[in-house]
Amino acid sequence: MNIVALAGGVGGAKLADGLARLNPPPALTVIVNTGDDFNLFGLHISPDLDTVCYNLAGMEQRNTGWGRADEGWDVYQEIQKLGGPDWFRLGDKDLATHLERTRRLGSGEPLSKITADFCRVWEIDPAVLPMSDDPVPTIVLTDQGELAFQDYFVKLSCEPAVTGFRFQGVENSQPTPGILQAIQEADLIVICPSNPWVSIEPILAVPGIRSALEEKLVLAISPIIAGEAVKGPAAKMYLEMGIIPSATAVAKHYGNLLDGFIIDKQDEGLMKVIINRETHPLKVFCADTWMKTREDRVRLAGEVLDFGQQIIEEV
Ligand code: FO1
Numbered sequence: 015m016n017i018v019a020l021a022g023g024v025g026g027a028k029l030a031d032g033l034a035r036l037n038p039p040p041a042l043t044v045i046v047n048t049g050d051d052f053n054l055f056g057l058h059i060s061p062d063l064d065t066v067c068y069n070l071a072g073m074e075q076r077n078t079g080w081g082r083a084d085e086g087w088d089v090y091q092e093i094q095k096l097g098g099p100d101w102f103r104l105g106d107k108d109l110a111t112h113l114e115r116t117r118r119l120g121s122g123e124p125l126s127k128i129t130a131d132f133c134r135v136w137e138i139d140p141a142v143l144p145m146s147d148d149p150v151p152t153i154v155l156t157d158q159g160e161l162a163f164q165d166y167f168v169k170l171s172c173e174p175a176v177t178g179f180r181f182q183g184v185e186n187s188q189p190t191p192g193i194l195q196a197i198q199e200a201d202l203i204v205i206c207p208s209n210p211w212v213s214i215e216p217i218l219a220v221p222g223i224r225s226a227l228e229e230k231l232v233l234a235i236s237p238i239i240a241g242e243a244v245k246g247p248a249a250k251m252y253l254e255m256g257i258i259p260s261a262t263a264v265a266k267h268y269g270n271l272l273d274g275f276i277i278d279k280q281d282e283g284l285m286k287v288i289i290n291r292e293t294h295p296l297k298v299f300c301a302d303t304w305m306k307t308r309e310d311r312v313r314l315a316g317e318v319l320d321f322g323q324q325i326i327e328e329v
Contacts, residue, residue: 275297
């Protein structure tokens with residue numbers, strides 16, 4: 015099967031990794047949010063892209079899901095001694111990625127080309143495509159004013175109350191070369207269990223991507239289980255935007271884009287409500303969606319593909 019997955023941070027990276035580890039693996043393209051990208055010490059940091067790549071390469075830090083395993087912190091500790099910015103923890107190995115990426119961007123190479131070359135070195139089989147080679151930074155609108163994404167997310171620990179989001183420059187951005195073709199050729203689109211507001215929406219906002227997806231079979235996995243986000247501020251964002259966080263809210267969020275939706279077993283009671291929504295009918299599948307181990311990732315990925323296959327056969 016030919017799959018295109020849309021992914022943001024840790025949840026998306028885990029499912030993408032599960033899909034890539036299936037036996038036999040599907041032909042897989044992962045489109046990754048770059049709205050979280052920012053600059054620190056003059057370095058271009060692409061947290062979601064790196065999280066997806068490190069997970070696909072099996073070299074992610076297991077306890078956080080982001081950053082590198084067996085990481086050294088010499089540079090970080092020296093920066094702390096000098097009184098430099100230490101709110102965003104960059105490990106020594108991770109810094110090599112940012113240094114080399116920044117050097118190549120500075121000489122005019124596009125982010126997608128650099129990412130493809132890094133993936134070859136890290137022996138990553140799936141195609142990993144940043145959503146755009148153009149910068150589209152996410153701006154979080156909050157009760158403390160407009161905040162750059164990482165200032166909101168890491169520096170302020172997601173504490174400000176959110177009133178909206180802006181994807182700066184998105185109207186003039188273009189999808190990375192290869193994205194629209196990958197979508198056209200896909201049998202199934204998988205929206206990973208990433209934050210709908212700040213991981214998936216930026217991808218959908220890049221001109222041409224949403225309309226290309228509307229032509230395809232799309233299924234999503236809810237990142238909200240029993241009213242809580244598995245990781246990160248998704249549930250808090252729903253509440254602050256005046257919506258009760260639930261798998262139902264996520265299904266509503268994606269609206270007519272979805273043909274299938276996977277919710278956690280804990281939310282089995284919501285199944286009927288989601289199936290019978292007012293918009294076009296939705297097929298719903300219940301699974302254990304909490305990916306604690308590598309085996310969980312592969313098991314869930316297998317269930318996603320089986321469910322996808324079922325939807326393909328019914329259409
Ligand atoms: N998240 C944190 O909460 N604190 C950090 O210090 C931090 C450092 C970091 C370094 C590299 C990287 O690729 C990701 C990092 N993240 C950190 C995660 C990241 O900022 C967010 O999880 C994503 O942007 C949201 O998807």
